[in-house]
Amino acid sequence: MLISSEKQKAVMTENGTHNGVSNGTTSEPSALSEQELEAINETWTLIWNDKKNNGIELFIKLFTHFPESQNFFKDFKGLPIEEVREHKKLRAHALSVMYALKSFIDNLDDEETLDALVRKNAQNHAERGVGEREVKMLLPAFLELLNEQLQEKTTDLHKSAWTKLFGVIALVAREEQNHLK
Amino acid sequence: MLISSEKQKAVMTENGTHNGVSNGTTSEPSALSEQELEAINETWTLIWNDKKNNGIELFIKLFTHFPESQNFFKDFKGLPIEEVREHKKLRAHALSVMYALKSFIDNLDDEETLDALVRKNAQNHAERGVGEREVKMLLPAFLELLNEQLQEKTTDLHKSAWTKLFGVIALVAREEQNHLK
Numbered sequence: 001m002l003i004s005s006e007k008q009k010a011v012m013t014e015n016g017t018h019n020g021v022s023n024g025t026t027s028e029p030s031a032l033s034e035q036e037l038e039a040i041n042e043t044w045t046l047i048w049n050d051k052k053n054n055g056i057e058l059f060i061k062l063f064t065h066f067p068e069s070q071n072f073f074k075d076f077k078g079l080p081i082e083e084v085r086e087h088k089k090l091r092a093h094a095l096s097v098m099y100a101l102k103s104f105i106d107n108l109d110d111e112e113t114l115d116a117l118v119r120k121n122a123q124n125h126a127e128r129g130v131g132e133r134e135v136k137m138l139l140p141a142f143l144e145l146l147n148e149q150l151q152e153k154t155t156d157l158h159k160s161a162w163t164k165l166f167g168v169i170a171l172v173a174r175e176e177q178n179h180l181k
Numbered sequence: 182m183l184i185s186s187e188k189q190k191a192v193m194t195e196n197g198t199h200n201g202v203s204n205g206t207t208s209e210p211s212a213l214s215e216q217e218l219e220a221i222n223e224t225w226t227l228i229w230n231d232k233k234n235n236g237i238e239l240f241i242k243l244f245t246h247f248p249e250s251q252n253f254f255k256d257f258k259g260l261p262i263e264e265v266r267e268h269k270k271l272r273a274h275a276l277s278v279m280y281a282l283k284s285f286i287d288n289l290d291d292e293e294t295l296d297a298l299v300r301k302n303a304q305n306h307a308e309r310g311v312g313e314r315e316v317k318m319l320l321p322a323f324l325e326l327l328n329e330q331l332q333e334k335t336t337d338l339h340k341s342a343w344t345k346l347f348g349v350i351a352l353v354a355r356e357e358q359n360h361l362k
Contacts, residue, residue, distance in 0.1 A: 124305070
């Protein structure tokens with residue numbers, strides 16, 4: 001489960017979900033502590049304050065770490081990275097991802113809504129062949145962006161918090177990919 | 182064009198788009214004035230402040246005005262409206278729409294980004310058979326919700342502003358539906 005709390009246990013008993021992730025057969029990310037939740041909220045504000053540029057940088061880092069990921073976007077296939085950076089479709093996609101992440105982070109305290117939001121996003125992406133693997137590819141790009149925004153002062157707490165959150169998103173992505181099979 | 186300003190004319194000359202909408206062959210919504218832009222920003226804050234409930238109410242109103250629209254969602258088909266209201270997939274869909282609208286409204290001053298965001302959203306929906314007609318069905322539900330939030334004090338300015346914004350979204354939806362044909 002993602003959040004370790006008494007409230008969380010009650011939610012688990014009531015409807016079999018925990019912190020937004022339905023109880024499945026796949027392995028589960030470990031719980032996010034209250035400190036980790038705070039760390040996510042605090043550091044997210046930095047990213048969100050310049051969402052347009054940070055969203056673009058996130059994708060540029062993804063394409064730099066994993067050049068093959070550029071091919072997921074038919075408009076960017078084969079383009080030099082500097083042309084991709086200026087592409088208006090990158091700006092739109094990057095902003096969409098930022099608004100989706102914001103919707104998740106705004107609902108970290110509402111397990112059922114969080115589950116439904118992450119799952120809906122995962123379904124849309126699974127239909128396009130984007131899933132667990134791609135979420136995992138995005139994490140190092142995100143952590144690098146965060147470290148730059150924090151002027152190289154990312155702590156272990158920041159890293160564990162965001163790694164767990166991406167772990168939840170990846171887990172739901174895998175579940176929704178399996179549903180399509 | 183959506184915004185009538187000197188800046189806007191410059192944007193039109195430079196890249197053939199105006200206020201986010203590519204110059205197409207379809208009829209175009211008339212310009213949004215500065216007053217209308219302010220009216221959108223002010224009234225949107227009211228809606229956004231309770232986005233979860235307002236998003237749900239928006240869809241309940243849509244399904245009430247146009248019962249056939251409930252069938253766009255396979256999970257809701259045939260369900261009594263009170264069961265739809267409590268459905269966690271409605272909450273997720275409603276919130277997704279609210280975050281998408283927010284991304285548009287946050288970018289009313291950036292024509293190119295607005296165009297790319299509205300178009301990306303329209304493409305995703307067109308692939309699912311949701312387009313111009315459905316955007317137009319959503320407008321009366323939105324205006325009714327707004328009127329309730331404003332305690333029956335919606336002005337002609339509010340109505341014209343939101344009607345024009347929905348007109349732009351509907352126009353782009355039509356263009357993207359035509360691209361799929």
